[in-house]
Amino acid sequence: MELGDEPHLVGTRCSISGSYFFPPERTMSRAPGCSDATLEDVPLSRSGTLWSYTNAGYQPPDPFVARSDPFVPFCIAAVELADEGIVVLGQCPASVTVDDLSVGMAMELIFEELDRTATEQLMMWKWQPVGWSERKNS
Numbered sequence: 001m002e003l004g005d006e007p008h009l010v011g012t013r014c015s016i017s018g019s020y021f022f023p024p025e026r027t028m029s030r031a032p033g034c035s036d037a038t039l040e041d042v043p044l045s046r047s048g049t050l051w052s053y054t055n056a057g058y059q060p061p062d063p064f065v066a067r068s069d070p071f072v073p074f075c076i077a078a079v080e081l082a083d084e085g086i087v088v089l090g091q092c093p094a095s096v097t098v099d100d101l102s103v104g105m106a107m108e109l110i111f112e113e114l115d116r117t118a119t120e121q122l123m124m125w126k127w128q129p130v131g132w133s134e135r136k137n138s
Contacts, residue, residue: 016029016037024041053103059071076089079127093110
């Protein structure tokens with residue numbers, strides 16, 4: 001599967017209905033009448049429309065790992081993917097607050113380092129308003 005130069009989230013697509021699933025479905029298609037379908041790994045859109053959002057003002061339960069002590073609230077965005085029409089939840093970068101968000105705005109996928117060990121770098125996907133990096137750096 002060719003993903004291009006930028007990283008993508010990977011979902012699955014039902015061979016019969018064309019329905020997309022994220023996280024990837026590995027057992028069988030959840031589309032009605034498609035239990036015999038094959039599921040193909042597909043790269044998902046890197047952009048979409050903000051469908052809903054909220055502020056996580058409390059520390060989520062395990063297995064969530066807080067990056068600071070005390071816990072610092074963060075935004076969660078529900079983004080409807082441009083091509084697939086499914087909604088994918090994800091955190092926003094720490095620089096994005098609920099005051100920066102509005103339903104219907106264009107969002108883009110980014111990846112931030114979650115943790116690093118001597119042998120691996122763990123990354124996490126996040127959603128930010130389109131052009132956010134340029135706006136915050138200007």
